[in-house]
Amino acid sequence: MGQPAKVVGQRNAAVETRIPLTIQPGFHVNSDKPSDEYMIPLTLNWTSLGALVGGQVTFPKPSLEKYDFDDKPLSVFTGSIELTASFKVSAHAPAGPGIATGKLRYQACNNKACYPPKTVEVNVPYQVQ
Amino acid sequence: MSAQPHIGQLAIALGTALGLLCYYFQRRGVPLRRLAALATLALLLFPAGLLLQGLYSNPQTVKATSVKPDKERHAAPDFALKDGDGKTVHLSDYKGKVVLLDFWATWCGPCKFEIPWFIDLERRDKDKGFEVLGVSMDDNGWEDVKPFLADFKVNYRVVIGNDETARIYGGVDALPTTFLIDRDGRIAAIHIGLTSRKEIEDGVEDLLRTAPATPVSAVPGAVPAARVAANQ
Numbered sequence: 001m002g003q004p005a006k007v008v009g010q011r012n013a014a015v016e017t018r019i020p021l022t023i024q025p026g027f028h029v030n031s032d033k034p035s036d037e038y039m040i041p042l043t044l045n046w047t048s049l050g051a052l053v054g055g056q057v058t059f060p061k062p063s064l065e066k067y068d069f070d071d072k073p074l075s076v077f078t079g080s081i082e083l084t085a086s087f088k089v090s091a092h093a094p095a096g097p098g099i100a101t102g103k104l105r106y107q108a109c110n111n112k113a114c115y116p117p118k119t120v121e122v123n124v125p126y127q128v129q
Numbered sequence: 130m131s132a133q134p135h136i137g138q139l140a141i142a143l144g145t146a147l148g149l150l151c152y153y154f155q156r157r158g159v160p161l162r163r164l165a166a167l168a169t170l171a172l173l174l175f176p177a178g179l180l181l182q183g184l185y186s187n188p189q190t191v192k193a194t195s196v197k198p199d200k201e202r203h204a205a206p207d208f209a210l211k212d213g214d215g216k217t218v219h220l221s222d223y224k225g226k227v228v229l230l231d232f233w234a235t236w237c238g239p240c241k242f243e244i245p246w247f248i249d250l251e252r253r254d255k256d257k258g259f260e261v262l263g264v265s266m267d268d269n270g271w272e273d274v275k276p277f278l279a280d281f282k283v284n285y286r287v288v289i290g291n292d293e294t295a296r297i298y299g300g301v302d303a304l305p306t307t308f309l310i311d312r313d314g315r316i317a318a319i320h321i322g323l324t325s326r327k328e329i330e331d332g333v334e335d336l337l338r339t340a341p342a343t344p345v346s347a348v349p350g351a352v353p354a355a356r357v358a359a360n361q
Contacts, residue, residue: 113322
């Protein structure tokens with residue numbers, strides 16, 4: 001996972017950041033809307049927003065890929081993708097730096113095997129002007 | 130797939146065609162001595178084709194070895210895990226049987242692909258001393274697993290595994306990971322990731338053909354030294 005871009009804004013300003021993810025060649029992660037109810041979706045949930053509010057996450061368009069283990073193509077992410085998180089700077093936020101923290105959960109597979117779901121921490125640095 | 134059966138069929142077809150050609154030319158008045166080479170070739174190709182086909186149509190001759198030789202097998206670690214009814218299942222309970230031990234999870238696509246094969250095998254070979262035992266690695270346990278088993282009409286026993294179970298089996302991470310265990314409780318084959326149905330079936334058949342080295346009745350109540358009471 002790459003470092004999200006720093007969010008800079010004044011109080012009440014709408015701001016957003018991009019969170020870059022790279023999936024190793026030969027692997028895929030399920031998209032945010034997997035093809036099967038049992039599959040684990042890619043999720044990003046904020047645990048601490050600090051001076052930010054909202055944090056709605058927009059996922060890129062998934063690709064439909066065919067694998068040996070399913071008759072139909074699956075909705076997945078492969079290669080390099082970017083998630084976009086949209087915030088608003090709180091009306092009462094004190095000026096200065098801070099970090100919003102979230103948890104990114106993903107579950108990866110290749111053409112033959114799957115690996116247990118993993119959760120990694122996402123830190124978005126921000127600066128209230 | 131082997132190419133030899135196809136070569137056999139080709140030789141038969143070619144031999145037949147040459148034979149017919151000789152017959153045709155002879156009927157048209159061509160002297161037999163001028164057709165000698167063609168006729169000889171036809172006579173050689175036809176039986177050679179039959180021979181090749183006969184040799185390679187026997188599955189015993191093309192079958193790859195799907196299980197480890199006896200000497201290379203090690204004892205499958207024992208465990209104590211709960212099934213869906215809350216009963217404790219030990220792997221050692223299955224001694225004397227051939228066991229397909231499948232580490233899987235509901236979220237694992239390749240695992241789901243294999244499960245119908247295991248359902249068929251359980252149905253087909255249960256009476257021959259074979260059982261499938263599924264070890265689910267789902268973090269949410271029965272909450273996720275029970276609806277899945279109902280959806281897929283799973284007809285074999287499933288227990289919920291844990292990190293300790295994965296550890297004693299060599300650190301199972303990739304799913305599915307399937308162990309074929311012989312009647313003596315030894316690991317005869319390991320398949321990591323999706324494998325072919327034929328490979329699994331051949332392995333089970335091989336193991337079912339072999340009688341246990343130690344008759345189960347000779348060791349009443351015996352518990353293998355390797356038994357590990359895994360966390361439940």
